[in-house]
Amino acid sequence: xxxxxxxxxxxxxxxxxxxxxxxxxxxxxxxxxxxxxxxxxxxxxxxxxxxxxxxxxxxxxxxxxxxxxxxxxxxxxxxxxxxxxxxxxxxxxxxxxxxxxxxxxxxxxxxxxxxxxxxxxxxxxxxxxxxxxxxxxxxxxxxxxxxxxxxxxxxxxxxxxxxxxxxxxxxxxxxxxxxxxxxxxxxxxxxxxxxxxxxxxxxxxxxxxxxxxxxxxxxxxxxxxxxxxxxxxxxxxxxxxxxxxxxxxxxxxxxxxxxxxxxxxxxxxxxxxxxxxxxxxxxxxxxxxxxxxxxxxxxxxxxxxxxxxxxxxxxxxxxxxxxxxxxxxxxxxxxxxxxxxxxxxxxxxxxxxxxxxxxxxxxxxxxxxxxxxxxxxxxxxxxxxxxxxxxxxxxxxxxxxxxxxxxxxxxxx
Amino acid sequence: xxxxxxxxxxxxxxxxxxxxxxxxxxxxxxxxxxxxxxxxxxxxxxxxxxxxxxxxxxxxxxxxxxxxxxxxxxxxxxxxxxxxxxxxxxxxxxxxxxxxxxxxxxxxxxxxxxxxxxxxxxxxxxxxxxxxxxxxxxxxxxxxxxxxxxxxxxxxxxxxxxxxxxxxxxxxxxxxxxxxxxxxx
Numbered sequence: 001x002x003x004x005x006x007x008x009x010x011x012x013x014x015x016x017x018x019x020x021x022x023x024x025x026x027x028x029x030x031x032x033x034x035x036x037x038x039x040x041x042x043x044x045x046x047x048x049x050x051x052x053x054x055x056x057x058x059x060x061x062x063x064x065x066x067x068x069x070x071x072x073x074x075x076x077x078x079x080x081x082x083x084x085x086x087x088x089x090x091x092x093x094x095x096x097x098x099x100x101x102x103x104x105x106x107x108x109x110x111x112x113x114x115x116x117x118x119x120x121x122x123x124x125x126x127x128x129x130x131x132x133x134x135x136x137x138x139x140x141x142x143x144x145x146x147x148x149x150x151x152x153x154x155x156x157x158x159x160x161x162x163x164x165x166x167x168x169x170x171x172x173x174x175x176x177x178x179x180x181x182x183x184x185x186x187x188x189x190x191x192x193x194x195x196x197x198x199x200x201x202x203x204x205x206x207x208x209x210x211x212x213x214x215x216x217x218x219x220x221x222x223x224x225x226x227x228x229x230x231x232x233x234x235x236x237x238x239x240x241x242x243x244x245x246x247x248x249x250x251x252x253x254x255x256x257x258x259x260x261x262x263x264x265x266x267x268x269x270x271x272x273x274x275x276x277x278x279x280x281x282x283x284x285x286x287x288x289x290x291x292x293x294x295x296x297x298x299x300x301x302x303x304x305x306x307x308x309x310x311x312x313x314x315x316x317x318x319x320x321x322x323x324x325x326x327x328x329x330x331x332x333x334x335x336x337x338x339x340x341x342x343x344x345x346x347x348x349x350x351x352x353x354x355x356x357x358x359x360x361x362x363x364x365x366x367x368x369x370x371x372x373x374x375x376x377x378x379x380x381x382x383x384x385x386x387x388x389x390x391x392x393x394x395x396x397x398x399x400x401x402x403x404x405x406x407x408x409x410x411x412x413x
Numbered sequence: 414x415x416x417x418x419x420x421x422x423x424x425x426x427x428x429x430x431x432x433x434x435x436x437x438x439x440x441x442x443x444x445x446x447x448x449x450x451x452x453x454x455x456x457x458x459x460x461x462x463x464x465x466x467x468x469x470x471x472x473x474x475x476x477x478x479x480x481x482x483x484x485x486x487x488x489x490x491x492x493x494x495x496x497x498x499x500x501x502x503x504x505x506x507x508x509x510x511x512x513x514x515x516x517x518x519x520x521x522x523x524x525x526x527x528x529x530x531x532x533x534x535x536x537x538x539x540x541x542x543x544x545x546x547x548x549x550x551x552x553x554x555x556x557x558x559x560x561x562x563x564x565x566x567x568x569x570x571x572x573x574x575x576x577x578x579x580x581x582x583x584x585x586x587x588x589x590x591x592x593x594x595x596x597x598x
Binding site: 001002004013063067070073074077080082084136137141202205206208209214219220221224225228231232238242243 | 414416420426427433434438441451454455456457577578579580583584586587
């Protein structure tokens with residue numbers, strides 16, 4: 001137990017220090033992961049920060065709601081800067097609601113956002129247990145094991161450290177699995193969140209056995225039972241997210257050609273419609289090569305939305321076969337008979353074979369975003385929640401993209 | 414991973430978890446004796462002590478059994494302590510008739526006796542000033558920074574330990590109110 005950290009003349013409250021540091025590190029890691037998977041890191045950081053401030057204010061207001069006489073006595077103490085007069089449950093409620101409202105306003109998509117938040121959840125979990133260790137709270141049962149720590153007159157299980165060590169192992173797994181926060185490491189959004197939630201629930205369920213303070217329901221510990229329910233719920237979530245029933249998903253494709261483009265795009269559309277239902281397609285757009293190389297012929301681009309029940313890898317292989325059938329030479333970037341790229345696959349956010357879905361190119365190039373905006377004016381990016389208008393407004397690509405033909409839109413099914 | 418593999422892992426982990434939850438009361442019973450120990454921590458009996466006022470009068474914690482007590486460790490060089498003390502005085506004056514006591518323990522072993530006594534008397538605080546001359550009580554209470562405040566219920570069990578500026582008038586008022594209400598039930 002070490003409630004105070006002495007830094008020269010400064011005496012820091014260790015518990016508060018651990019909580020702040022864990023929030024800082026957690027937010028930093030979350031921001032990295034959010035950028036890695038293409039989620040809206042700025043909006044997520046804002047939600048965390050504003051939610052935190054609202055939570056602290058809410059905790060103070062909650063305390064005064066429970067003790068209204070205090071407010072009559074000294075209304076200004078509502079704003080006093082002491083770390084007391086806080087009601088934790090009310091604070092958490094206000095903080096979480098505030099963060100959720102901001103996230104909704106920014107149209108942050110639920111599952112990619114929850115995935116991005118996983119490092120924060122683990123870090124705060126560690127911070128809370130370290131704070132308890134520093135203050136000697138939530139201590140363990142007496143033990144004669146060699147790693148028992150002396151606390152409150154007895155050698156005890158360092159139960160808070162058990163929780164921290166197991167959570168640190170989970171964080172290490174997360175760093176490896178996400179290849180240092182560059183993807184979720186799963187094909188379906190929400191799976192990573194499910195795994196981390198299951199891990200933290202299992203952690204609590206296991207370590208709580210060694211704790212002294214228990215709320216007993218008959219013989220059983222309430223916190224363990226709650227953890228068990230959360231664990232089973234998390235498994236159900238993983239099963240639901242990671243192994244969805246095969247159903248048709250909408251897939252946005254970008255097509256481009258600079259060798260006899262009118263013919264090749266029509267042939268490609270025909271080959272797509274042989275295999276898939278085409279939901280809608282954009283007009284065709286003429287684009288100078290974005291690399292700025294004047295010797296490369298201009299491209300004609302178009303986006304198409306198809307409907308498929310093929311898994312991503314099968315779909316990708318099929319599109320490659322269409323490219324091949326139309327004479328695409330891999331590696332030749334100057335003469336492209338047909339380029340067929342997957343922009344989005346349903347609402348999923350994932351990385352596989354170094355390909356990010358949704359494709360980052362749609363945030364960079366007008367030749368994708370313009371036709372997409374025309375075809376699907378209500379489009380929102382599955383990872384960062386930005387509307388297509390915002391995406392177009394943010395694109396810095398200056399190449400001229402000129403609409404060249406009207407194509408009748410397919411009907412929405 | 415195939416769905417079948419996942420289901421096998423999920424079901425086995427769930428079963429293990431259920432077994433662990435059911436075995437916990439058998440493997441790790443919570444001894445009822447825990448709380449009979451003394452420790453300067455929430456849920457334990459407050460360690461007993463006897464200290465003197467600057468005038469040489471002795472006070473013991475055990476004198477106040479059945480009443481809520483605040484033990485407030487402070488030093489005259491500590492500005493946070495001095496900022497908190499008038500608020501404590503206001504709460505003390507309001508609740509003393511109902512049996513609430515404040516023992517302001519000066520950490521005299523690391524303070525100047527005269528400046529501590531002068532400060533206390535100049536402010537005319539109504540509660541009791543005690544001197545921890547050799548630091549034994551501060552050590553027993555694991556005081557690592559001032560102010561450190563312990564609120565003790567009428568049953569002698571520590572209900573709150575607050576290090577630093579968290580011991581505000583509003584907080585103390587609310588907690589003492591709650592402790593007195595519990596005592597009446």
